[in-house]
Amino acid sequence: MNFGVIGSGMVGQQLAAGLVRLGHGAMIGTRDPAKLEAFVRTYPGVRAASNAEAAAFGELVLLATKWEGTREALHLAGRENLEGKVVVDITNPLDFSEGKPALALGFSTSGGEQVQGWLPGARVVKALNSVTAGAMLDPRGFTGGEPDMFIAGNDAGAKADVTRLLESVGWGVVDLGDITQSRLLEPLALIWITHALNSGWTKNDHAFKLLNR
Template sequence: MKIGILGTGNVGQALGIGFTTLGHDVKMGSRDPAQEKIKDWVNKAGTKASAGTLEEAAAFCELAVLCTVWTGVENAIQLAGPDNLAGKIVIDTINPLDFSDGIPPKLAVGHTESAGEHIQRWLSYSRVVKAFNIVGSPHMFKPDFPGGPPDMFICGNDNQAKATVTDLLKSFGWSVVDIGGIECARYLEPMAMVWIRHFFRINSVNPVSYTHLRAHATVLDLVCRLLLENKTGLKMREIACAV
């Protein structure tokens, strides 16, 4: 598959290496493709890797991975060209982090809104799937955590797109839990803050931290479905008792 990586930071580079290792053709898109770090990444990633502008990466790909910082994502989408991504699957890895008050960051949006929902609106003709946001870049490809294969939570509105992303995640070494539509990004993004705040406290992405996230897969799935589908008419207190 042809993969376009929109973003050149740690996440984009780690996922790009994962995709090329599995035999996919990857083009990394950047505002400045001549950066030394991008040249170094292409050399490291091998013959399946190339670099270009955001627009070139979006036009090249069958599936795009959006992994810029939150403050730059809307501009990156405009530079990539929404028309270049129309009809395509876009994996949204982004956590909407706000560093305006220093470290640790807080969420710029959340609880009644999410980055995932913003991105789906900005890319209204694309099929956005939230994935990879709940772990740090060192553990995205072939994770090795205590307690066995870890779970990756995903959400999105298109079932076929989620099936494709599920297959990719399994090839990366993940089990997958689909928690519903893109509105469920409201829960995945705050969930990521658990390890992000822990990282800034200890300055390490400790695999042990993720075992706690993995242990709550069933609970998170149940809460999302009760709150967002709420076909039972349960009140909040009853939902709390159910979990």
Template sequence: MKITVLGTGGGGRAHAARLLQLGHEVVVGTRDSEVTLGRTEPNFMGIEPFGQWVADYPGIELMNFGDAAAGAEFVINGIDGANAVRVLSGIAEHLAGKTVMDYAVPYVYNPERAHPWPTPWGVMPALDPVDHDSLGEQIQRALPAAKVVKAGVTQEQETVVNPQSVGGGDHTMFIAGEDAGAKEQVTELLRAYGWQDVLDLGPIVSSRGMEMYAHMHSAIQFALGGARFGMKVIR
């Protein structure tokens, strides 16, 4: 299958590499492919330039967002939460009728807070929207002709694409969305990644709980000294 991953950060790279390993045709989307490939310094999170990384994965193609989405059969959105709706709205015609698996968190970095939450890497980002809305819902409203499925937002993407790396894979992945067929597609991909326990939380409004969990996930990870972990729903 021809799968496009939108976003060149660590999460997008994790998906792209795993998809290539699984035999898919992989395209990564970015705002300006020439600029992305021309970077020579790590980004603000210390991640190596995309051009250096992709050299180890022949077969992965880099295109501008619209071109990458146009030829896709299935799309994974990893565009940062602050820009996702704007970027996706601009390429909506290329996403019509397609399943869009969205794992973006609506983080607002370096927020001004009376009582900031200090973390090992700075102030904890704020969530916006939160409680009354979600990024998953905003993306679905912006893409009425696409089928958005929220998934993977409760884990680091390195764990999403390799669940066996934590507890032998015995933990739970959550999905939410309006289209049953799209959720089946996403579940099939998650099974290929290695997930055994995929829990459907229902409509896209459940994205609110999934996204708000991000702060709890961070708190647990801090307590574990940064170690990866999973969450298991015991029935």
């Protein structure tokens, strides 16, 4: 399957490399493909292009941009290139202005809802935002067994596609409901980040699991 990855930071690079390792096609979108020259040399299956080309290439698109630049990155990607597609929103609307991590929004809206609002024709699924980049496509090896990924979105078919992808690499999946539940998923990222900060980032490879009895 061909994946478009909008975002060329640590998350975008880890996802693209992981997707190619899994046998998929991956194209990273960026405003400056030249800065990824060394990266694509290291991972020859990955292509670097504009946000619009990556969005058009992807049968499924992963969104991994800095929150403040997300609206602009999606504008560059082009709504028409994302129409009808599953867009996995991995972003977190983080605000570090007070010195410690907080969310820039979250009570009456969320990043996930804003992304869906900016892309009314796309099928947005919030997922993968509460775990470190390197574990997103490789969640094996956690103590306590298979971790769970919480997801949210309005489109059942889109969530089924994302669930298949996540389960295929080893996640359990917990569907929390429509895209407004991003208001719950985004604070999970703060728990993840705060625990890493409290441990001096020595515990930055942790994930969540929902336990039932």
